[in-house]
Every structure is written in structure tokens, then in C-alpha cells.
Amino acid sequence: MTESEWLVSQSPGDMLHQVRSLATPRQLRLFSCACARMISHLLFDEHSQQAIEVAERFADGQASRSELLEAQRSAFEVARQASLHQVVTDPGWAAARLAARVVAADAMTAAGDMLFLGRLCFAPWRRNPQGGWIDRGDEQIKRQLGQQQADLLREILGNIFRPVVLDPVWLRNNESAVYRLACDIYDEKRWEEMPILADALEEAGCTDHTLLQHCRRPIGHTRGCWALDLLLQRH
Numbered sequence: 319m320t321e322s323e324w325l326v327s328q329s330p331g332d333m334l335h336q337v338r339s340l341a342t343p344r345q346l347r348l349f350s351c352a353c354a355r356m357i358s359h360l361l362f363d364e365h366s367q368q369a370i371e372v373a374e375r376f377a378d379g380q381a382s383r384s385e386l387l388e389a390q391r392s393a394f395e396v397a398r399q400a401s402l403h404q405v406v407t408d409p410g411w412a413a414a415r416l417a418a419r420v421v422a423a424d425a426m427t428a429a430g431d432m433l434f435l436g437r438l439c440f441a442p443w444r445r446n447p448q449g450g451w452i453d454r455g456d457e458q459i460k461r462q463l464g465q466q467q468a469d470l471l472r473e474i475l476g477n478i479f480r481p482v483v484l485d486p487v488w489l490r491n492n493e494s495a496v497y498r499l500a501c502d503i504y505d506e507k508r509w510e511e512m513p514i515l516a517d518a519l520e521e522a523g524c525t526d527h528t529l530l531q532h533c534r535r536p537i538g539h540t541r542g543c544w545a546l547d548l549l550l551q552r553h
Contacts, residue, residue, distance in 0.1 A: 348542030
């Protein structure tokens with residue numbers, strides 16, 4: 319995959335393959351969580367909902383591995399109540415299975431499972447009279463889902479071919495205003511304040527167009543945003 323292909327790709331599967339050896343477990347975990355947040359309205363059990371929260375906290379070092387495994391056990395107890403027929407035909411059960419995979423021990427496995435299970439949440443299958451299952455999902459819905467998941471990967475990983483380099487001066491100037499604001503936005507999920515962060519970056523001496531342009535987007539941000547990770551020095 320070339321740089322130009324990465325920037326416009328609508329194929330999250332190809333993009334995940336491209337970053338297998340590049341993305342960190344934290345980034346992959348947060349991608350899974352962001353995908354799960356897209357279907358959180360379908361979750362009918364508190365254990366499934368808690369799985370996403372625990373996975374996010376684990377990714378950021380705020381939950382232990384034992385907490386992750388306990389959340390996985392509880393979420394899978396819910397998901398195992400459904401048959402294969404229910405999982406592939408009922409968005410609610412597909413969402414429950416997806417939530418259980420978010421807390422999988424291996425972050426790459428969790429990320430890969432989001433692609434298939436996410437599709438089931440939006441485009442359930444039907445049984446083929448000749449045997450097996452038929453994907454009956456609307457092609458436009460599947461394209462939109464692929465676009466959203468691809469955008470999430472770019473939101474978390476940025477341009478993998480041309481990463482932005484942090485200038486420590488941005489974090490020191492103006493009494494560390496950029497760093498303090500970035501911390502508040504990330505910790506409190508105040509994504510709507512990203513354009514304010516862009517202004518603070520400019521005042522601190524940042525002239526990097528890619529970074530400023532990304533921060534000026536008022537929507538589309540999530541936990542793991544590459545720009546915030548750059549400023550907070552998280553990986």
C-alpha cells in the first residue's frame with residue numbers, strides 16, 4: 319500500500335494488514351474500542367458495555383490484565399448464550415460477540431474481529447436454502463462501515479508514511495498550555511475542543527500543517543487520536 323492509497327483507502331482489512339508490525343497493542347486496542355463504540359447502542363447487557371470501558375482503561379494503563387481477563391470472561395458468558403444463527407442474523411447478539419472480542423488478550427486479534435463482527439451488526443446474514451449463510455447486507459451500508467473503520471485507523475495511526483515529529487518547544491511555551499489542554503481533552507473526551515488546541519499550538523510556535531489541520535477538525539476524534547498521542551507522548 320502506498321501513501322496515497324493509505325490516505326484514501328476504504329478497506330480497513332488491507333490497512334490493518336499494512337500496520338501489523340507497526341501499530342502498537344495500545345493503538346490496536348483503541349481501534350477495537352472505537353469500533354465497538356459505534357455499536358454500543360445495540361448492547362443489551364451491562365457486562366458487554368463494561369467490556370468496552372475496561373478495554374479502553376487497559377489500553378491506557380488504567381486497568382490490570384486480570385481486570386481485562388475478568389471482563390472478557392463476563393462478556394463471553396453473555397455472548398455464548400447465542401447460537402451461530404443468532405450471531406449472524408441478530409445485530410444485538412453480533413454486538414455482544416463483538417464486545418467480548420474487544421477484551422481479547424491479543425490486541426491484533428481483537429482489531430481483526432471488529433471488521434467481520436461490525437459488519438454483522440449493520441448487515442445481518444440469512445440462511446441459504448442450499449446450506450451455509452448469505453450476506454444480505456446493503457452494499458452502501460457496508461461501504462459506509464468500511465469507510466468509518468478506515469477513518470478510525472487513520473485517526474489513531476495518522477499518516478504512517480509521513481509521521482509528524484514533535485517539537486518539545488510546543489509543550490513548554492506559554493506555561494505548557496498545549497500539554498495541559500491536550501491532557502484535559504483526552505482525559506475528559508472533550509473532542510469538540512480540538513480546534514482550540516490547534517490555536518494553542520499555533521501560539522506555541524507550531525507551523526506543521528498536518529498537525530494543525532487534524533486538530534481543527536471538530537468531529538471524528540476518539541481515544542487514541544494520533545495528534546493527542548503525539549503531544550502526550552503516548553504510543
